[in-house]
Every structure is written in structure tokens, then in C-alpha cells.
Amino acid sequence: xxxxxxVDEQWxxxxxxxxxxxGRTGQQFIDMQQALHQLELSDRExxxxxxxxxxxxxxxxxxxxxxxxxxxxxxxxxxxxxxLVPIKVNILVWRLRMDRLPTRENLMVRGIDVPSILCPSxxxxxxxxxxxxxxxxxxxxxxxxxxxxxxxxQPMFGVISDVFNWIDVVNVRQKARGVLDAIFISAMWVMxxxxxxxxxxxxxxxx
Ligand SMILES: [Zn+2]
Numbered sequence: 558x559x560x561x562x563x564v565d566e567q568w569x570x571x572x573x574x575x576x577x578x579x580g581r582t583g584q585q586f587i588d589m590q591q592a593l594h595q596l597e598l599s600d601r602e603x604x605x606x607x608x609x610x611x612x613x614x615x616x617x618x619x620x621x622x623x624x625x626x627x628x629x630x631x632x633x634x635x636x637x638x639x640x641l642v643p644i645k646v647n648i649l650v651w652r653l654r655m656d657r658l659p660t661r662e663n664l665m666v667r668g669i670d671v672p673s674i675l676c677p678s679x680x681x682x683x684x685x686x687x688x689x690x691x692x693x694x695x696x697x698x699x700x701x702x703x704x705x706x707x708x709x710x711q712p713m714f715g716v717i718s719d720v721f722n723w724i725d726v727v728n729v730r731q732k733a734r735g736v737l738d739a740i741f742i743s744a745m746w747v748m749x750x751x752x753x754x755x756x757x758x759x760x761x762x763x764x
Pocket of ligand 1: 676677678679680681682688692693694
């Protein structure tokens with residue numbers, strides 16, 4: 558309780574675990590202390606205040622606007638939707654193209670403690686989106702086999718957007734393009750499932 562931390566007119570900290578020096582948590586602690594420095598405690602009842610409004614009142618539209626400003630980025634990439642595959646596959650691709658999948662790199666960037674930032678499949682490189690779907694050896698092997706199966710020359714895929722760009726410009730009829738797209742994004746779905754299974758234990762890695 559806050560009142561347990563306020564002893565003899567000053568703040569007393571008594572953490573269960575030791576406070577790390579520096580780092581994100583340490584900085585947050587310093588920031589909190591600075592914020593508390595200007596705080597004056599009173600005996601009044603606690604109240605809620607919405608700081609988005611000058612008078613402290615809460616208005617849903619205000620929150621909506623605030624969230625939109627923080628989260629809605631105007632992207633120049635169009636949303637793709639393929640009716641040949643389940644919605645969940647389309648949603649995965651939508652997140653993937655915004656780089657919003659919880660790869661270890663993305664988790665780390667967002668300040669979440671991860672046991673390792675290495676790719677769980679090959680452990681040879683940092684796990685970012687391009688690595689999972691294009692660069693990792695298992696992805697390379699999958700793309701190779703897919704191109705052998707569809708009997709087309711395989712282009713160089715360096716980053717994930719190369720895959721989508723290729724689908725967009727490859728010289729095939731519109732219907733075939735939709736099928737190719739379905740094959741490719743289904744492969745991405747499988748790669749992501751495999752990756753999750755490696756992390757969460759459903760697949761044992763060959764030694
Ligand atoms: Zn890898």
C-alpha cells in the first residue's frame with residue numbers, strides 16, 4: 558500500500574527483490590522518485606482524474622482520439638486479403654507486414670524480458686521478422702521446396718517485403734496470382750506455427 562511506503566514524512570522502499578542498477582527498471586524507479594518529489598499528500602479522499610481534459614473530466618471520445626493518435630500509423634502498404642485462406646492466416650500476414658509479430662526482437666524493443674534474442678530454430682542470429690520468414694535456414698529450405706514444387710525460378714528473398722513484391726509483379730494471370738499468394742502466406746503461417754512450437758515445447762529440435 559502507498560501508505561506503507563510513506564513513513565515519518567518520507568518515502569521508504571522495501572522491495573521483495575533487489576532494484577537493478579541502471580537499465581529500464583532502474584530508470585523507471587528514478588523517474589518515479591522524481592515524480593513523487595513534487596507530490597503533496599493530503600487527507601482528502603482519492604479521486605480519479607482524466608488528464609486529457611483540462612477540467613479532469615472523462616470523455617470517451619477524448620480517449621478514442623488519444624489511442625488513435627498513438628496507434629494508428631498511416632502506412633503506405635495496402636492491406637492484403639486472400640479469400641482462399643482462413644481469416645487467421647490473413648490476420649497473421651497483416652500483423653507480419655506491420656512488423657507486429659512478437660518475435661524476440663520485437664519483444665525486446667518493447668521492453669519485455671526475453672530469455673534470449675536468438676532465433677529459437679537455428680540459434681545463429683537475432684530473431685526478427687525477416688529472419689523467421691526469409692533468412693533462417695528452415696525458411697530458406699521451405700522457399701526452395703515451394704519453388705521447386707510450383708516449378709518457377711526462385712528469386713532472391715532478402716527481406717519479407719521481397720516476397721510480397723514478387724507476388725505482386727510476377728508474370729501470371731490474376732487467378733494464379735491469388736493461388737500463389739495463398740501458397741506463400743500459408744507457408745508463412747506454418748513457419749510461424751513451427752517457431753511457436755519450438756519455443757513452447759511441442760517440437761523437439763533435431764540435435
Ligand atoms: Zn533461425
